[in-house]
Amino acid sequence: MLAGAALVVGLNSPAATTDSVTATTPSDPPPPATAIPPSFSELWRAPSPATPVPIAAGGGAVVAEGSRVSGRDARTGAERWSYTRELSLCTVAAAFGRVLADYRNDEYCSELSSLDATSGARGPARTLDARPGTRLVGDGPVVATGQDYLEAMRSDLVRTAEYGNVRALEEPDDQPRTGCTFSSFAVAPARAGVLETCPGDGSDRLTVLRPDASSGDKPAFDFSTVLGVSGARLIALSGERAAVLLPGRPRLLLLDRAGARVGEVPLSVGPAVQEPQDGVARTTRGGAALYWWTGAATVALDPETLVPRWTLPNALGPGVEYDGRLLVPVQGGLADVDPRTGAVARTLPVDRAGYVGPVQVVAQGEILLEQRGRDLVALGPAR
Structure with a gap:
């Protein structure tokens, strides 16, 4: 399962010491889901505070805590590879x-x-200008978020765009605005959006970048528009739309690729x-x-227009598609949803041992994470 550890020490940085243990055998992913079982039961669990959402990759699961990342067998939790640095x-x-x-x-x-998701072998590496609290979101581009700066990168981790408070500008006028504060983010293929508050605007601003069309530290944009309200939040992007949650009575503002307003759609989502x-x-x-969890309800959005289709109240997370159905975390189990x-057809029992907080779930074949x-808790279907 595990190869011998490779200890690597950077020539100029003692803190760059790493301990890399790669897998020696191919992964054995779980079989695909072929039916909705009567229930799910816990298979294994592990602390994973460094994963904001569960990660199913390389046929298994990924766990991250402290300074260590490891790839696990999805069914047993057995470690297949690990990577550790003398950094947090x-x-x-x-x-x-x-x-x-x-x-x-x-x-x-x-x-x-x-790291290769199957073997743990090291791939490209790079230096970011991100600060604590950052998230890595998207899958082409990947965006590193921040309070006043973001950067996008392609699959080889080469930076394709940066926006905001750039530390070392190539040209003083490359960034269109200064002094802005970022509050929410969303990513879609070839698009990256940020909701920001900028001096002189008087209200929130929505900016959607085109990372692949940017040059150096001069970003390219689909649009940047002042919304006329304060306290809005960017919820999602698609190839042609943006969805913004407006303050006050819950409703979604939809904008097209040029930033023109398509309409406002009321939401029935219960509590704030x-x-x-x-x-x-x-x-x-x-x-x-596209399934969005509001903190109390799951809302299904059309994947292209982002128009809401239906709302499921009393949810604990957005849910995951499984054998043609949607399994949504709820108190006491998983709702089996069309x-x-x-x-809702039924609720599949899951014993969460008293845990009542938010639940994000992904599927690795028939295994839920x-x-x-x-x-991170792995669940297997009842036989």
Whole structure:
């Protein structure tokens, strides 16, 4: 399962010491889901506070805590590979078929390593200008978020765009605005959006970048527009639309690719919508819809127009598609939902041992991986 450890020490940085243990055998991913079981039961669990969402990659699961990232067998939790540095993890994500591990070096989360998701073998690495609290979101581009700066990168981790408070501008006028504060983010193929507050605007501004068309530290844009309200939040992007949650009575503002307003759609989501501290709305994308968790309800959005289709109240997370159905975390289990209509057929029992907080879930074949706070929990179907 595990190869011998490779100890690597950077020539100029003692803190760059790494311990890399790669897998020696091919992964054995779980079989695909072929039916909705009567229930799910816990198979294993592990602390994983550095994964904001559960990661299913390389046929297995990824766990991250402290300074260590490891690839696990999805069914047993057995470790297949690991990667450790003498630095603390800021955040871990998966993109481009790799695991991206971002480590803190002094005041910045500047040390980004990529690992093959199946073997743990090291791939491209680079230096970021991200600060603690950053998230790595998207899968082409990947965006490193921040309070006043973001950067986008392609699959080889080469930076394709940066926006905001750039530390070393090539040209003074490359960035269109200064002194802005970023509050929420969303990514779609070839697009990256940020909701910001800038001096002199008087209200929130939505900016959508085109990272692949940017040059150096001069970003390219689909649009940047003042919204006329304060306290808005960017929820999602598609290829042609942006969805913004407006303050006050819950409703979504939809904008087209040029920033023109398409319309406002009221939402019936129960209690006030919660704002994630990291500025990234809790969403999962499936074949039928984009599922957004408001903090109390799951809303299915059309994957292209972002128009809401249905709302499921009393949810603990956005859910995951599984054998043509949608499984949504709820108190006591998983709601078995028709992804086209939102109709609930039944609730599959899951014993979460008293845990009542948010639950994000992904599928690795027939195995479900739930992120419950600081823990990753693997669930197997009842036989």
